[in-house]
Amino acid sequence: MTARQITRCGVLVALLAVSAWVTIPLGAVPFTLQTMVLAMIPVAVGRREALTTIAVYLLIGAVGLPVFSGFGGGIAQIVGPTGGYLWGFLVGMVAAELILALPARVPQVLREGLAVVVLLAVAYVLGTIQLMAVTGMALPAALAAAVIPFVIPDAVKLAVGVAVGRSVRRALAALGSGADARA
Secondary structure: OOHHHHHHHHHHHHHHHHHHHOOEOOOOOOEOOHHHHHHHHHHHOOHHHHHHHHHHHHHHHHOOOOOEHHHEOOHHHHHOOOHHHHHHHHHHHHHHHHHHOOOOOOOHHHHHHHHHHHHHHHHHHHHHHHHHHHHOOOHHHHHHHHOHHHHHHHHHHHHHHHHHHHHHHHHHHHOOOOOOOOO
C-alpha cells in the first residue's frame, strides 16, 4: 500500500471510531453512526483499503483501544453479545466488495446500493446470531431488540453514507489520489 492509502485507512478507522462514540443506548444494541461510515467506505475507496480499514478497526478494538460504541474496547467486546455485529462488518464488507466488483454492465448506482444493503444484512445476521448465542434470546426477541428498531434509521444512514462516499471518491479522483476505479 502507498503512504496515501495507509493514511486514508487511518482516517477511515478514526471516522469509524468517532461514529461508534456517537451512541444512543437503546437496549442490547446501541444506536450509533457507524452504519453511515460503513456505507461510505466501500463507495469511497478501493477494495484493499476498505477491507484493511475494517480489519485494522477490529484489531485495534480487540487489543483494547476504546474504538467501539460507548468507548469500549477489548476482546470481550468482540465475543460479547454485540460482537457479532462488529465482526459482521468485516464479513459484510467482503460481500459488499464482491458486489462492487460485478461487471460494469450492472449500473454503478445499483451495485453501490446493493453492496451496502448486503453489508448491513450480513452484519445484522451475524450480530443477531451471536446475540442469541451469548444471551440465550430467542430469535423474535433478538430481532425485536437488535434489528427491527434499526431498520429505518439504518436505511437513512446507508443512503447518506453512499452519497458521502460518492463525494469523497470524486474528491480523491480530483486530487489524483483516488481509489481504484469502480465504474
